[in-house]
Amino acid sequence: MPELPEVEVLARHLRPLLRGKTIRGGDVRRAKVLAPTSPRKFRQTLLGAKFTGLSRRGKYLLFQLNRRTGGEGLTLLGHLGMTGRMFLARKQRPLPVHAAVVLDLGRENFIYEDTRYFGRLTLDVSAVERLGPEPLSRSFQPAAFARALKRSGQAIKVKLLDQTLVAGIGNIYTSEALFHARISPKQTANRLTPGQVRWLWRAIREVLAEAIQGGSTVPLNFGGSKSDGLFYFGRAPDAPDFYEKRLRVYDREGQPCPNCRRPIRRITQAARSTYYCPHCQRG
Numbered sequence: 001m002p003e004l005p006e007v008e009v010l011a012r013h014l015r016p017l018l019r020g021k022t023i024r025g026g027d028v029r030r031a032k033v034l035a036p037t038s039p040r041k042f043r044q045t046l047l048g049a050k051f052t053g054l055s056r057r058g059k060y061l062l063f064q065l066n067r068r069t070g071g072e073g074l075t076l077l078g079h080l081g082m083t084g085r086m087f088l089a090r091k092q093r094p095l096p097v098h099a100a101v102v103l104d105l106g107r108e109n110f111i112y113e114d115t116r117y118f119g120r121l122t123l124d125v126s127a128v129e130r131l132g133p134e135p136l137s138r139s140f141q142p143a144a145f146a147r148a149l150k151r152s153g154q155a156i157k158v159k160l161l162d163q164t165l166v167a168g169i170g171n172i173y174t175s176e177a178l179f180h181a182r183i184s185p186k187q188t189a190n191r192l193t194p195g196q197v198r199w200l201w202r203a204i205r206e207v208l209a210e211a212i213q214g215g216s217t218v219p220l221n222f223g224g225s226k227s228d229g230l231f232y233f234g235r236a237p238d239a240p241d242f243y244e245k246r247l248r249v250y251d252r253e254g255q256p257c258p259n260c261r262r263p264i265r266r267i268t269q270a271a272r273s274t275y276y277c278p279h280c281q282r283g
């Protein structure tokens, strides 16, 4: 499932490809992904609109467009859900079976494909209003982070998934950040020491920055049909597998911890898997 780094890498990839392109038609094949926007409203609003920019907030893509009339700006919100993919493809190429929305950009199509249809492509941008600070920006401050953790009696792993605490991190990068900070995922949030909070704050930023860096330097196949699990766009032929290389604990149950060589353990918290090293992450 894509988290902040995967969405950031996708935004950087799509931004220059979309800029200046005009939407000449829209084919909505799964109305569910537009909700609450209706297919009629979606097509009416976007027809003739031109892409001017693309940014990211948490795990959301924010496509900026100018309307056909008056040059008035509008925002289209994208979310990849669990299996969503967004890419450009030449018109001649057959559409994927699970294409949810296809935007006609002239010689190319912008395709939002989703095998499970848990993602979104909608004119309703209210989801971003509820998000907490961006972890890689100045809005993510250690003092405010510490205060929020002090108010929570949840296990730290579960609390970190709360998108109002900090935006964009999910199951993969919570496990990785806690491993970096050497904090047990079972530790109660309000029992972390000030030192641990500081380590965690820094670890979150480090694992995310490293993942973005990894995804930006290795060739990915954004329109490919095969996903690689992490940078699930699909690897270009001969590109290294960073799923193997980069993750220290996530999805590595039973494999040796990179620090102490003892086996990584998997536990279930809030119905989701957590991976950690019981030896290195004791506090």
Ligand SMILES: [Zn+2]
Residues within 6 Å of the ligand: 257, 258, 259, 260, 261, 262, 277, 278, 279, 280, 281
């Ligand atoms: Zn260890």
